[in-house]
Amino acid sequence: MLIAQKTETTSKLRCIACGATPDSAAQDFRCTACGDLLEFFFPGWVSPALDPGALKSLWLSRRTSLDSLDQSGVWRFRELLPHIPAEHAITLREGNTPLYHLPRCAREAGVDNLHAKHQGMNPTASFKDTGMTFAASAAHQGGFRWVACASTGNTSASMAAYAARGNMHSLVLIPEGQISWGKLSQALDYGALTCQLRTDFDGCVRILNELVRQKPVYLLNSVNPCRIEGQKTAAIELMEQLGWEPPDHIIVPGGNLGNSSAIGKALVEMLELKLTSRLPKLSIIQAQGANPFYRCVREFGGKKLEPMIAGTLATAIRIGNPASWKKALRVLQATGGEVEQVTEVEIGTAKAEIGADGVGCEPASAVTLAGLKKLRRSGFVKSGESVVLILTGHLLKDPDFTIKFHRGDLFESAAETEAVQAESLRRAPIVLDADLRAVIATLEAAERNS
Ligand code: F0G
Numbered sequence: 437m438l439i440a441q442k443t444e445t446t447s448k449l450r451c452i453a454c455g456a457t458p459d460s461a462a463q464d465f466r467c468t469a470c471g472d473l474l475e476f477f478f479p480g481w482v483s484p485a486l487d488p489g490a491l492k493s494l495w496l497s498r499r500t501s502l503d504s505l506d507q508s509g510v511w512r513f514r515e516l517l518p519h520i521p522a523e524h525a526i527t528l529r530e531g532n533t534p535l536y537h538l539p540r541c542a543r544e545a546g547v548d549n550l551h552a553k554h555q556g557m558n559p560t561a562s563f564k565d566t567g568m569t570f571a572a573s574a575a576h577q578g579g580f581r582w583v584a585c586a587s588t589g590n591t592s593a594s595m596a597a598y599a600a601r602g603n604m605h606s607l608v609l610i611p612e613g614q615i616s617w618g619k620l621s622q623a624l625d626y627g628a629l630t631c632q633l634r635t636d637f638d639g640c641v642r643i644l645n646e647l648v649r650q651k652p653v654y655l656l657n658s659v660n661p662c663r664i665e666g667q668k669t670a671a672i673e674l675m676e677q678l679g680w681e682p683p684d685h686i687i688v689p690g691g692n693l694g695n696s697s698a699i700g701k702a703l704v705e706m707l708e709l710k711l712t713s714r715l716p717k718l719s720i721i722q723a724q725g726a727n728p729f730y731r732c733v734r735e736f737g738g739k740k741l742e743p744m745i746a747g748t749l750a751t752a753i754r755i756g757n758p759a760s761w762k763k764a765l766r767v768l769q770a771t772g773g774e775v776e777q778v779t780e781v782e783i784g785t786a787k788a789e790i791g792a793d794g795v796g797c798e799p800a801s802a803v804t805l806a807g808l809k810k811l812r813r814s815g816f817v818k819s820g821e822s823v824v825l826i827l828t829g830h831l832l833k834d835p836d837f838t839i840k841f842h843r844g845d846l847f848e849s850a851a852e853t854e855a856v857q858a859e860s861l862r863r864a865p866i867v868l869d870a871d872l873r874a875v876i877a878t879l880e881a882a883e884r885n886s
Contacts, residue, residue, distance in 0.1 A: 445516070449474045451467035452763060453473075458474070495672075495676065510669045528569065530569050531670070532673070533553060533554050538550045551683070556827055556828065567658065570665055583606050585609070586641040588753070593623055606627070610637075611636045616833055659694075671698075686699065691753035699718060699826065722803065743756050743757035744757075750799035750803065751799075778806035781855045782809070783799055784841050787802035804827065
């Protein structure tokens, strides 16, 4: 069954700082008047032309459609996105990601009702695909030959895949030696021109911003508001999975802060459109060694963001100068969410706990559980409240981290290694002779200790 789009959504761009409403964006997606970020808004929504009940049925009915756009968990919600003609849409059937109950993690965190929306179950194994399908399609519509991004790995993997599907060339700028092999290998296989720059992620962003001003290259970082629009759909899909009954809390990792901005935007828009009746609190968790947004909120009351040199083993969020901090701040304020920071040991431990629930994720995603434990201890999250963690990347994105963690050689300091040991979560592989008795003895010892 193919269901045609009923109405073309009217959208406009607006600067988040000065409110200018340009007809089109500059190559760097910055406001030409004040230099801040742009966002889409939808003037037609003021006098609600969209009936919430009808939208919910339409989206649900598309789940049985054979049309490729209807099968995408992003394009299925196209009534809430700016209009892009179907002939430009590039889709890998992204979205449609599972919502898992996490009983073991719930016990560890001290909450009754804990779920994870696993965005690592997307086609390139990270949440980036939801934004990339939409933004890459915008590049295609604009007739671009080249698309480009700076990345800690997942954006580049996703961009390379969507560019390839759309017959566009892609240029990837990544920090040398600071991204996982899994992510680098994806960019190579999908055919990206991959440059490992001798700098960090923030250095790659600087070069890219210069490049797009000089060359007709379409920028696919999350300053591009099309990325945010696509990523919004994760929150819409989540609400659908929860029967449109919002949880009390949603917890996301914070790096460049595009994802928290996108999810928060969707939460506010769904409330405006009466698709939901209340706002969950959206909280953002950073690694302690890459915590500029945590410090912006806690130390500077949201007045300024001081860039830093970032360091964390959760390389996906090793970001010292997040582009979307003002958008994320608005989301915290609108939803009454909190910001937290977590240590490397807390990240490693939380990751193994998510693994032990049979779900697994990459290190950056595990900050959500580590952060939840802290928010629970501080009393911000109550034991009876419902919580959804957004897991942003797949376990197999960074097997190096996982193997080192379980072998006990992830951390440089002995104190950190001991702290993890104390949690009894390490499961190092055991090398044995090919001898049945040795295997049985190992099995019996494990049974005694369990
Ligand atoms: N989790 C994972 C797995 C990520 O790859 C990222 C960001 C984040 C969380 C943070 O999301 O930046 O929207 O706040 N990765 C980017 C990249 C920066 O280049 O792949 P954010």
